[in-house]
Amino acid sequence: MYVSKMLKKAVAVLMMTMVTASCLAGCQSQGDKSGKVQLTFGIWDKNQQPTMQALCDAYTAQNPNVSIEIQLTPYKGGEYWTKLEASMTGGTAPDVFWMNGLHVESYVDGEMLLPLDEYITSNSFDLSQFPESLVSLYNVEDKQYAVPKDFDTxxxxxxxxxxxxxxxxxxxxxxxxxxxxxxxxxxxxxxxxxxxxxxxxxxxxxxxxxxxxxxxxxxxxxxxxxxxxxxxxxxxxxxxxxxxxxxxxxxxxxxxxxxxxxxxxxxxxxxxxxxxxxxxxxxxxxxxxxxxxxxxxxxxxxxxxNVINGLGYSVYANSKQKDEASKFALWLGGEEAMKIQGESGVVISARNDAQQYFAQTNPDLNLKAYTNQAGIATALPCCKxxxxxxxxxxxxxxxxxxxxxxxxxxxxxxxxxxxxxxxxxxx
Incomplete structure (x- = not known):
């Protein structure tokens, strides 16, 4: 009887150990071997990949508990959207990813985008720092589903x-x-x-x-x-x-x-x-x-x-790291990140206080011709x-x-x- 009790106790301890190990493995599946929170970041433009990597490096330097992996998928032929939809169906979509106005309503309907309003409010993130037309591009039924990234006029x-x-x-x-x-x-x-x-x-x-x-x-x-x-x-x-x-x-x-x-x-x-x-x-x-x-x-x-269109940073609704992913998305829309992006000269940063950097990358050209009309431009009409x-x-x-x-x-x-x-x- 005593041996049987001891055996049952040992089995119970072993089972508890296995469950604990399994939970830890599950928790760390979203982290690297050092236990960091690991985020994935979906983009489609290889020309912007160096700048996006610089942004990731700047963020992780300030948040050493986080590591970020960029996932580049070409836009051509719809490959980016095909892969994104498949990964969402399988529950493996990037935590943060590029979104555009042409797709946002469909993804909201599919309940694949996380509303960011709670995070915007709790972090005192000021959307008035962006052209209103860009903010509205990603606002569906009074909920904000992306942080403006850049724009073109x-x-x-x-x-x-x-x-x-x-x-x-x-x-x-x-x-x-x-x-x-x-x-x-x-x-x-x-x-x-x-x-x-x-x-x-x-x-x-x-x-x-x-x-x-x-x-x-x-x-x-x-x-x-x-x-x-x-x-x-x-x-x-x-x-x-x-x-x-x-x-x-x-x-x-x-x-x-x-x-x-x-x-x-x-x-x-x-x-x-x-x-x-x-x-x-x-x-x-x-x-x-x-x-x-x-x-x-x-x-x-x-x-x-003028017509204004631009990309946004969205968060996957089923991300296992919603809080950290949302924090990263908001940081990408902040002053520091927008300056880094703007100084690359590839795109115009969406923030009003960072639009100047695009023109400064080619001072011999009148690139203010683009930013000067951002305030009067109409958002590209989009629907499902x-x-x-x-x-x-x-x-x-x-x-x-x-x-x-x-x-x-x-x-x-x-x-x-x-x-x-x-x-x-x-x-």
Missing amino acids: NAVWYNKEIFDNAGVAYPTDDWTWEDMVETAKQLTDQSKGIYGIAAPLDFQTCYYNTIFAANGSILNADKTATGYNDSNTQKGIQCWIDLINEGISPTLAETTDTSADAMFESGKLAMIWAGSYMTPEYVQNDVVKGKIDLVEAPTFEGNQG VSSQLFDIEAKYLKLAFSNEMSLEDACSKIAEESDAALAEMNK
């Missing part, structure tokens, strides 16, 4: 050599659409294959900007209808088609065969509307390097209009069926840009099909 780059050869004065930040058109006419030289400006079928970089300046709309506030039947919206699109019809822009077929960016970088385009993300590519191009500068997007119909709406828009605007259909008819078809898609989304 649009400006007009120009080739000074082409201007000089034509004897045309450089544009200035206070110019108008009419100024731009007149300048483009003076710079177009078909004998040399040079166009003054380009009107590619690019919603974010081109015609959305003039739609907003003309007081048109793409998507209403409650995301139940589009604004394509609005004459102001059509006015903001027609002005681009006019550039093609006047012969001062390449045709749609030409910009489809050779992108407007490629034309500008080969010295065949005097001016181009471009997002701030194109800066590193332009300044490193051997053909135009040292020959280019930029100015703010011109006013249209007497108004400034944005990709479907973009496809519908492109299908019919291709016909309008190539004069195979009137813009009014094209917009009528866009409105009809897009509104049907929104109705289905809102069921």
Whole structure:
């Protein structure tokens, strides 16, 4: 009897030891061998990986109990989102990861993003330090699902050599659409294959900007209808088609065969509307390097209009390290982190007090043309069926840009099909 009791006690102790060891192993599965809290950080741009690593190093130096592993997955072909969704289904998603406006609502619906409001409040994190349009991009039903990371707006780059050869004065930040058109006419030289400006079928970089300046709309506030039947919206699109019809822009077929960016970088385009993300590519191009500068997007119909879009830092809703992951996400939106990112010169840091660093990385260029319009810019319209709406828009605007259909008819078809898609989304 005594032996039996002793054996039972030994077995019980052994079982308790095994359970304890198992628990410890489970707890340390989110840590390294030294027992640190281990976070994973999902990104998609290899050009930003060195900067993201610098941020991780700075954070872990201040928080030695934490280690952070960067997981890089290419964006191209949707690989980043495919892998992210699969890892969320399997419960192994990164603790902190890049998010964009086009996907945030779908991920919120899937209950995969952690609301950050509690952490924002308890840490006195000030969202007013960011452009309101960026904050709202990640606010769904009054809950904040990401800390703004960076942003891009649009400006007009120009080739000074082409201007000089034509004897045309450089544009200035206070110019108008009419100024731009007149300048483009003076710079177009078909004998040399040079166009003054380009009107590619690019919603974010081109015609959305003039739609907003003309007081048109793409998507209403409650995301139940589009604004394509609005004459102001059509006015903001027609002005681009006019550039093609006047012969001062390449045709749609030409910009489809050779992108407007490629034309500008080969010295065949005097001016181009471009997002701030194109800066590193332009300044490193051997053909135009040292020959280019930029100015703010011109006013249209007497108004400034610009589109702002940007990334955010989100936290996985099922992270085993929610508190530490949220703390890291908020730190990434802080003054120190935004300065480190801004000084890299790759993107514009989202914080208002850190936007200056982007311009300082290339002091010979008027890069303030991008940040100067951040405050008036409209957030890129997004919803759960944005990709479907973009496809519908492109299908019919291709016909309008190539004069195979009137813009009014094209917009009528866009409105009809897009509104049907929104109705289905809102069921």
